[in-house]
Amino acid sequence: MATILVVDDELGIRDLLSEILNDEGHTVELAENAAQARSVRTQLRPDLVLLDIWMPDTDGVTLLKEWASSGMLTMPVIMMSGHATIDTAVEATRIGATAFLEKPITLQKLLKAVDIGLNKSMHKPMAPVMQKPGLQMAPADLTVEAAMTGGTLPEMVLDIGPQSHQSFNLDGPLREARDEFEKAYFEYHLAKESGSMTRVAEKTGLERTHLYRKLKQLGVDLARSKRNAL
Known part of the structure; x- marks a missing residue:
């Protein structure tokens, strides 16, 4: 860098x-x-x-x-x-x-x-069109200050296609299914953004402190997420 x-x-x-x-x-x-x-x-x-x-x-x-x-x-x-x-x-x-x-x-x-x-040849698109099932988000024009203190993002669209490798136990309690989904959701974004908490906070619309608490509550392994992103 x-x-x-x-x-x-x-x-x-x-x-x-x-x-x-x-x-x-x-x-x-x-x-x-x-x-x-x-x-x-x-x-x-x-x-x-x-x-x-x-x-x-x-x-x-x-x-x-x-x-x-x-x-x-x-x-x-x-x-x-x-x-x-x-x-x-x-x-x-x-x-x-x-x-x-x-x-x-x-x-x-x-x-x-x-x-x-910095003359990088490849730039991350603001609103990528994903070929594989996953989460798509419209671009957000958050200010630097808003990203650090909390801000809102446009509505997320969940696209789970027939080739999705993520499955959830829909027969269990709603709370457990929701926790499973949220954990998979945050692990997906952590891997996609190479473990960058700033980018994940921007993508998910959460203030960084709230994001840290949420990841800890869900049992998300931050070190593992960064390794998986490499």
Whole structure:
């Protein structure tokens, strides 16, 4: 995975992005201003930078120009802002930014921009058409904040076809059948998302703490789910 530098003067944004990207397997470095960003850029040469535009010392566009003019813009830079104009976004792109994310940043747009910035040849589709029986979900535009604090997703559609290898005891009590289904449901998503709790939380519409409690209650082996995903 990659080393990603997150530059933002807001502690909450830095912490949220760091947790999400760490959960995706990346190494994350943090900077709260341009001075720290310059230091990290020089010492570690990150693979990608998430750069806020409005910062107290030097704004992100000025820092981007500085890197571009000095030959240090050797990594993709994704600009972030909640107050920037279209002209600012166009200018940043002209200077060399690979993408522009408007705050509040949606989780899907963040991960997609990072994937594209890192030049990954294969991208996970937002709403895959599954050839095998399983769970299909419509895309959700959850913000980063909503994904970490709880959010809602569109209605899930359960498609269990004739070739399904999952069976449930329909002759037993409803509670047992429901628990069996929920365990299989979460194990399916854990395997599909390579054990990423952030992605599973997004897919299932559960807040992370609630998700952890639910998995523990159902007896889902997280370590085994990650091994099965490899």
